[in-house]
Amino acid sequence: MGKRILLKGAILVDPSQEINDYRDLLIADGKIIDIAPSLEIYEDDVEVIDLEEKVIIPGMVDLHVHLREPGERARETIEDGLTAAIAWGITSVCCMPNTLPAVDNYMMVEYIKGKAHQANLGHLYTVGALTKGRAGQEMTDYASLIDAGAVAFSDDGNYVDNGLLMWNIFKYLVPFRKLVVSHCEDSSLVGKGVAHDGYYASVMGLKEIPRVAETVAVARDTLLAQATGGNLHIAHVSCAGTVEWIRWAKENGIKITAEVTPHHLLLTEECLEGFNTMAKMRPPLRSESDRQALLEGIRTGVIDIIATDHAPHKWEDKDCLFEEAAFGVSSLDYAVSLLLTELVHPGIISLDELVNIYSCKPAALMGLPAGTLCKGAVADIAVLDLHAVDTIDSNKFYSRGRNTPFDGRHIKGKPVMTFVEGELKMKDGKVFK
Ligand SMILES: [Zn+2]
CATH class of the missing domain: 2.30.40.10 (Urease, subunit C, domain 1)
Structure with a gap:
């Protein structure tokens, strides 16, 4: 010993x-x-x-982060992302496949595993791409990706617009028992939108992303999961209507889980004031009533987990016109502290609930050896x-x-x-x- x-x-x-x-x-x-x-x-x-x-507490488990490697090391590296995680109590993370090139074959999973091994910090698990090049046209080779260590599949950043393809993906992945993590935003409804279609977008003259862009996408995937027995996980829920859909789906026995980010739980469209590019993200920050619905969602268990959607960018990606700025928030740093400060200390959720939805449940959902400090x-x-x-x-x-x-x-x-x-x-x- x-x-x-x-x-x-x-x-x-x-x-x-x-x-x-x-x-x-x-x-x-x-x-x-x-x-x-x-x-x-x-x-x-x-x-x-x-x-x-x-x-x-058991180390936190973050199922949704972007580590930008390979391809965009100026934005983030696996080592720096894992350092931020460790510094803030997060011991397991799942990285999303929207790198350059995308994680759509087993060699990419091996590459990421090698980088994580070198970094020698926390545990890193890879989410493989649902479609080749995340182009929404053709399935990737799920069996070989799983053999290499992929824990789930997603085209995160893109919605798989082709319904027939998504239907086949759900069916195909059922025997593998891997989650399909869906970035639910109907691309035709999002269009060139950059902000929630509320007061701020209208007074600032910004192109809008309506709530229904998300809820329509969630509705289709929910019904496809129901029809195929597929395992659906909804990434970054942003609005009240989506929470209602997920509640309905769960009540009807559909295999569905969902996550929410700290920024959607803590912020609203008000942050856009002054054309603040730091508050630009997809899905966008919405209204206070949406935020309240998300909080109610985590209290009632309709939303299962918190995940950061850590999306690091270069300074110049945000130091520009609002329309041109990148979407996303660098979130691993301080996420745990923000949740303690804004949710636990004011008594909105208990510390037990926070640990449950940011450690125990995410680990269980993805089948990771984490999220518990029991003997063994x-x-x-x-x-x-x-x-x-x-x-x-x-x-x-x-x-x-x-x-x-x-x-x-x-x-x-x-x-x-x-x-x-x-x-x-x-x-x-x-x-x-
Ligand atoms: Zn996403």
Whole structure:
């Protein structure tokens, strides 16, 4: 047995075991080997870490990030993206296949695995492309992508407009039991739209993306999943109508799950004021009533999980006319702190609920060995200081992308240690590679 680590004196919040209480954890060989209200071990080969007044949770699991490699290293690299994740308590991430070229064959999955291995930080899982080149014309070779390690399939960034192709994709993927992650925006309804079709788009003269562009797309995929028995996961839900559709689908036994991003939970179209390109994203930020519906969605379980849709961009991608700016938010940095500050501290959701929807449920949904700190589980752990205060400064991001609408916000609560397979990978903001 290798070196043992004893984490002592913290409160463990682990919804997978329904624990929110004092627990000591003993770690060896990358796993949790014992867990009890109090463990007293006086042996030389045990390193004791005193975590009084801290909270231990299973490391967060983010199913939707863009790491831009290969092809766009100026925007992000796998190493920098994984560094940002580790620095902020996220120990497993799934990267989306809209790289250049797209992840549409097994060699690309191998390439990404190699990069993640080199980085030696958290766990990285790859989402393979649904169609070749993400062009929406032809299926990729799912079996070989899965053999290489693809955990799900998506053309994220694009909606698969061809209904017949999508019908076949659902049918084809059923025996593989892999999720089809759908970026639901009907492209003809989005057109050249750049903002929600509300007050701000109209006074600013911006081309609009109506709510129905999303809900129509969700409706079609929901019905195709129902007809084929396919496993549908809806990426980044943005509006109330979609939440209603998903509720209906779940009530009718359709295999559907859904995610929401921190920015759609915390912001509205108001952020567009002053032609703020940092608030430009797809789907767009919508109205306060939509935001409330999304919050209600996570409270009721209609929306299953939180995922960041981390979309790092270069400065010049955002430092331009609103119409020309890139869509997306660099989100791995501070995501956990923002959710603690804006949702947990005000009592909108409990810490248990946050851990459940940003660690336990995403891991279970994707079938990843994460999201629990039960005896025998992989020791992927985040240690939180719920009282630490800070101000968001995008210049201090670990990600290469500094494009955030949250700059200057005060936060309360942050991860102060991150363990991956029992190894300390971050302490007080310092990341060990
Ligand atoms: Zn997307």
